[in-house]
Amino acid sequence: MAKILIVDDEPNIRLLYKAVLTEEGHEVVEAENGRQTFEALEGEPFDLVILDIRLKAESGLDLLQGIVARHPQIPVILCSAYVAFQDDYTSWLAHSYCVKSSDPRALVEEVERVLARRASPGTRDPEP
C-alpha cells in the first residue's frame, strides 16, 4: 500500500484515478493546483505523485520542476492527454510518463513499476 497524491484540475479525472487506485489498495489524496500540491506534500509524506501536465492556471511542467526541487525523494508520474510532451526535456525530470486513457490498466501498471523501483532506490527509468 502506498500514499499517492493526484494532481489534476479535472475533478472527474481525479474521481476516476482515485477509484482505480483506491481499489488497488492505495491511499489517495487529491490536489487541483500547485498551491494544494505543496500544502499536501509539506503536510504529510507521500510515496508517489501523479501529475497532469496541463493545469488550468499553470503548466504542469513548471509544477514538476518545483516538486523535484523541493521533494527530490518523491517519484512523479507525468500524466497527460498529449503524446507530444514526451519529448519536452523538462518531462525527463519525471520518473515516468503515462498517456491518459480510459483504460486505466496502463496507469496502474506504471504505478506498480515506479513503486517497485522505489523499493530499490538509486535506479531511474531509462529515457523513453
Add this chain to the structure above:
Amino acid sequence: MARVGDSYCWLIADDPAACPYLGAQEAHLLSDVRRRNREKCVGCEELRHDLAELRRTGGPLLEALTAILDEALNRCRPILRTLQIKEELLDILRHLSHSLQLALDPDEILYKGLVAFTAGSSLGFNRGLALLVEEGMLCGYFALGPRDGEEAARIWQEVNERGTTLADLLQYSPEVFAREREKFRPWLERFRFALSESPFREAFSLPIPHAPEAGRVLEITPEAPLPEVLREFYREATFWIVPLLSHEERPLGALLLDNFLTERPISAEDRLAMELFAMEIAVALERGLAHTELREKVEMLEEAYRRIQEHQQTIIRLREEAAVAEMTLQLTHTIKNPVVAIGGLARHLHKKLDEHSPYRRFTAAIAQEASRLEETVQDFVKFAALKYATERHPVDVNGILELLAHEKMETLRHGPPIRWHLDLAPVPPILADERQLYHCVENIVNNAIEAMSDGGDLFIESRRSDDAILIIVRDTGPGLTEEAARNLFKPFFTTKPTGSGLGLYTSKQIVESLGGELQLLRQLGQGCEVVIRLPIPEAPSETSTEGEFGARRAS
C-alpha cells in the same frame, strides 16, 4: 594625241575621238573644255608634252608657266590625299556612329569600336586591344587583329578577295566576338593594371589642363618603361593608348592600338580622328555599361522579390502549422479528458456491477464508444503532427524497419499468429524525419496485420533501385476489393468498424512529401503488397556514405 590638225586635243570641244581618257560618266567634259582642262588635263602626259613643245617654240613665258604648273601640282597632291583620307575617316565615323546608336551590349560596342580603328586605310591600325575598368582595375577584355604577319596577310587577302566593306566588318555577332577574344585570351587574362600605374596614370590624366591641345592620345615608344606583361606583348612596337572616359571624365576603359607589322607612324590628324572615335565609343560604352548594370539590378530585385514571396509563403505555412498545432492541443485537451473520465468511470462501474446485471451491457457500450472517440483523437493528433513535421536528416531505413518489426512483434505477442519475414538489402540513407517515416511504415504494417485476423505471413523488405530505395510490405490476407483498393489511400476511408481512416492517407502524404510514391501492387485473393519508393538524395551528405548500413536479415 596632242596635236589634232591645227588644233590641240585639249582645245577640241566637239570630237569624242580627241580625248581617249574620258570615261563613260565623263562625256559632259567634252563640251566643257575649261572644266576638262581643270579635272583631266592637269595631270595628262599629252598636255605636258604639248607644253614642252610650246616652251621650245614659244619662248620663256611658257617655260615659266610650265614650272608654276608643276609646282602647283606637287602642292595639290598631299592635299588631295588628305582630303581622301578625311573622307574615309568621315565615312567610318558615320558608319560607326550609326552602328553604335542602338547597341547596348558592351561586347558589341567594343567590337565595333576596334573594327573602326583597324579597318580601311585611314587609321587602319594593325591591332586593337580593349581594357575595361572592373573594380578599380584595368582588365584585358577584348582584342582584334592578327597575331602575326602570316595571319595578317591571310586576313587582308580575304578582305580584298571578298570585297568586304566596312558595313560588313561592322556586322556584330557573339560568335565572331568570342572567336576573336579566344585568340588573345591568354594575354587578356594577364592584363590587369592599376589605374594609377604608368602608363595608364598618364593616359588618364591627359590632356594636361594648361595644354589641352596635347590631346588624349598617348604614344608609347619601345623605350618607355612598361608593366612587364605589356612589354612582353608589344616588344619593339610603338603603340598608342586612347582613354575611354564617361561624360563625367570617369575612366571606363582604354583602347591600345598598334602597327606592329606595318610600323606606320600616326599624324596629328590621326590623333584627332582617334579622339573622335574614342568619344563615340565611350558614349556608347557608358550607356551600355549602365544598361548592363541596370539589368543586373533589376534581376537582383526580381530575385529578391521572389524570395520575399517565398518567405511570405513560408510564414503563412508556419502560421497555419502553429494554428493547427494549437487547435490539436485544444482538441486533445477538451475532448480527451472528458472521454477518459467517461470511459474510465464506465469501466470501473462495469467491474463493480454484478456479473449478471443487465446494466453491464450499457457500461460496456459506454466504455467501447469512449475508446473509439479516444482513438479518433489520437489519430487526428498523429495526422496533424506528421503533416507538419519537416526536419530531415539522413535516415537509416533498415534501422527503422528493424525497430518497427521488433516493437510490433512485442505488442502483438498475444494477437493472431503472424510470421515475420524481414529481408533488408544494403540501402543508402535517405533524407527524412525518422519518426515520420516510422509512423508512415507503421500505418501500412498495421493495416497488413489487421488484414490477417486469422494470422499469416508478413514480409517487410528493403531494396535498392537505380535512384531510389524501395520499402515493401506484403501480407497474406484476403486482399482488397477493387473499390477498397481504389480508395485505400483516400482520407477518412476505412473498412474497419473503428478507425479514423487517416492512417494510410497519412502514410501516402508522408511518402509524397519526401518526393516518393506509394503503390499498391497485389489485390484480391492474394494478399496485398504496398511498395514505398523513396528517392536517394543526389549529393550524399557528409555523415552518410552508400552502403554504410549493411544488409541485415531476420525472420
